[in-house]
Amino acid sequence: MTLKxxxxxxxxxxxxxxxxxxxxxxxxxxxxxxxIDGARAxxxxxxxxxxxxxxxxxIRSETVEAVVICSWGPAHxxxxxxxxxxGKPVFCEKPLVTTAAAALRVMEAEVxxxxxxxxxxxxxxxxxxxxxxxxxxDSGTLGAPLMFHSTHRNxxxxxxxxxxxxxxxxTLVHDADISRWLLNDEVRGVEVRVPRRSRRGTELRDPVxxxxxxxxxxxxxxxxxxxxxxxxxxxxxxxxxxxxxxxPLRPATVIRDIHGVRQLVPADWRGRFIEAxxxxxxxWIGAAARGTATGPxxxxxxxxxxxxxxxxxxxxxxxxxxxxxxxxxxxxxxxxEAPPVTDVSGHALRSRRQQS
Ligand SMILES: NC(=O)c1ccc[n+]([C@@H]2O[C@H](COP(=O)([O-])OP(=O)(O)OC[C@H]3O[C@@H](n4cnc5c(N)ncnc54)[C@H](O)[C@@H]3O)[C@@H](O)[C@H]2O)c1
Ligand SMILES: O[C@H]1[C@H](O)[C@@H](O)[C@H](O)[C@@H](O)[C@H]1O
Numbered sequence: 001m002t003l004k005x006x007x008x009x010x011x012x013x014x015x016x017x018x019x020x021x022x023x024x025x026x027x028x029x030x031x032x033x034x035x036i037d038g039a040r041a042x043x044x045x046x047x048x049x050x051x052x053x054x055x056x057x058x059i060r061s062e063t064v065e066a067v068v069i070c071s072w073g074p075a076h077x078x079x080x081x082x083x084x085x086x087g088k089p090v091f092c093e094k095p096l097v098t099t100a101a102a103a104l105r106v107m108e109a110e111v112x113x114x115x116x117x118x119x120x121x122x123x124x125x126x127x128x129x130x131x132x133x134x135x136x137x138d139s140g141t142l143g144a145p146l147m148f149h150s151t152h153r154n155x156x157x158x159x160x161x162x163x164x165x166x167x168x169x170x171t172l173v174h175d176a177d178i179s180r181w182l183l184n185d186e187v188r189g190v191e192v193r194v195p196r197r198s199r200r201g202t203e204l205r206d207p208v209x210x211x212x213x214x215x216x217x218x219x220x221x222x223x224x225x226x227x228x229x230x231x232x233x234x235x236x237x238x239x240x241x242x243x244x245x246x247x248p249l250r251p252a253t254v255i256r257d258i259h260g261v262r263q264l265v266p267a268d269w270r271g272r273f274i275e276a277x278x279x280x281x282x283x284w285i286g287a288a289a290r291g292t293a294t295g296p297x298x299x300x301x302x303x304x305x306x307x308x309x310x311x312x313x314x315x316x317x318x319x320x321x322x323x324x325x326x327x328x329x330x331x332x333x334x335x336x337e338a339p340p341v342t343d344v345s346g347h348a349l350r351s352r353r354q355q356s
Contacts, residue, residue: 003289006032006064008055008079009071010041013093016270017068020281022046027285028066034058035071055079059086066288069093072161073170077102084109084117089288091281093121095173096301100309103302104326110298111329115291119284122177122296122304126283127276129247133236134182136245143241145183148220150175151235153228155267157204164205167224168192168315169308172210175222176307177300179212182238183220186303189213190310191320200227210311213320231265232272299332 005028007018014035021028034052035041042051052058055075059067059082069079069092077097083090084106096118097103110118124130137145152175157166176187191211198206206227212220237246250272255262266272280295287294303325310321 001289003028003285004031004063004065005029005068006034006052006058006061006066007068007070008034008058009069009075009093010035010037010044011070014068014070015044016277017070017281018044018046020278021068024278025281025285027289028281032058032061032064056082059083059088064088066090073098077106080106080118081109084113087113087117087291089117089119089284089291089293091119091121091284091288091293092301094177094301094304095170095308096120096298096305098169098305098308100302100305103298103305107298107302107329111331114331116293116297116331118298118301119287119293120296120298120301121280122174122181122300123273123276123280124174124178125181125296126279127273129250130178130182130236130276133238133245133247137182137238137240138184142238142243142245144216145218145238145240147239148179148183148218149235149237149239150179150220150222151233152222152224153231153233154226155229155231156200157226162204162226164203165312167204167206167208167226168210168311169305171224171226172222172311173304173308175210175220175224176212176304177296178236179214179220180300180303182236183214183216183218185214185216185218186325187212187220187307187310187323188215189320189322190307190314192311192315194315198225198227200229205315208315212307232268233265234272297332299328 005021007014007030010033018030021030030046030049032050032052033041033045034055045051058064066089067083069076073095076092080092152171180186193209194205207225210222235247237244249263251264283295306323310323314321
């Protein structure tokens with residue numbers, strides 16, 4: 001059976017997900033689109049897809065079985081609440097929402113509905129390199145993690161649309177989420193330091209250095225640069241008691257020629273995470289077809305939003321800001337579990353806990 005999907009927000013990533021659902025993956029069909037820019041929605045709608053004037057109309061349409069939200073962050077709350085009210089599985093691009101209060105409203109609605117419907121677009125969890133890094137940490141062979149160095153560089157961000165708060169409440173959410181997931185831990189405090197401002201991002205606070213204090217005492221340092229010019233550069237290294245583990249640079253092909261030895265750098269998130277997005281949607285289609293959601297949840301979106309809120313306070317105050325989470329509803333009890341992973345040679349990696 002083919003899942004009938006409606007896509008809200010047909011900008012950069014909306015178009016990429018329409019391509020993915022239409023041309024790459026099986027099991028889903030984009031039958032409806034909507035955007036506040038109706039002309040854009042009409043221009044990119046797959047053949048035969050309906051173009052709805054509003055997101056609400058698309059969500060409530062009887063033919064749409066599941067929804068993909070790719071509108072801007074501040075629009076997500078209302079659209080998510082409409083999906084939950086309609087009982088429809090929904091994939092929502094990050095950030096889940098832009099305030100902790102909004103995240104709580106979405107969580108309360110989903111908990112009251114009684115079944116998971118929301119998957120958040122934290123695609124790093126579906127990336128094969130991050131999955132191998134997590135499997136290595138979970139195996140225990142390197143001892144306990146002590147520090148995680150996370151580098152998050154964008155070549156550029158859309159001028160005018162990407163504002164000074166967004167390094168902390170739009171971009172940092174990826175690092176916050178992947179830190180929680182890799183380390184099986186929660187963020188308990190956030191510090192932010194602002195170095196010399198890059199002249200390339202004229203009005204932006206860019207770059208920023210964020211320090212996440214994890215519950216176990218692990219420290220995560222995050223470099224956020226959003227106008228680094230040369231490409232989309234995502235790095236990660238975990239220092240443990242008995243060794244370190246790091247992400248490889250992608251694409252991995254090493255070129256040697258008259259100019260020297262080099263690796264290409266992806267232009268943006270599309271190139272670096274193309275396979276992760278594909279896998280993210282493979283898993284989403286499977287769960288949505290069963291009327292539910294797996295993967296990063298509203299709880300994970302809420303956790304990342306709290307980190308963003310704390311980071312915005314920390315950058316103003318210059319002080320460590322605490323992150324206090326509410327109790328986790330039982331609906332979200334399993335979301336930090338690792339997916340099945342193998343090491344590079346294809347052998348299943350088992351944790352010390354499992355071996356003993
Ligand atoms: N996971 C990732 O790596 C990743 C990458 C890029 C973008 N994103 C997220 O995806 C979302 C969209 O980003 P983008 O880069 O495609 O932005 P974009 O500006 O290219 O596209 C956003 C689209 O949403 C439309 N829109 C805005 N408000 C709307 C509303 N209320 N109803 C319907 N349509 C509305 C806009 O008209 C625009 O066409 C953002 O939340 C962003 O953070 C995630
Ligand atoms: O919306 C995008 C996207 O989430 C990218 O993955 C991130 O690197 C960018 O900073 C952000 O603006």
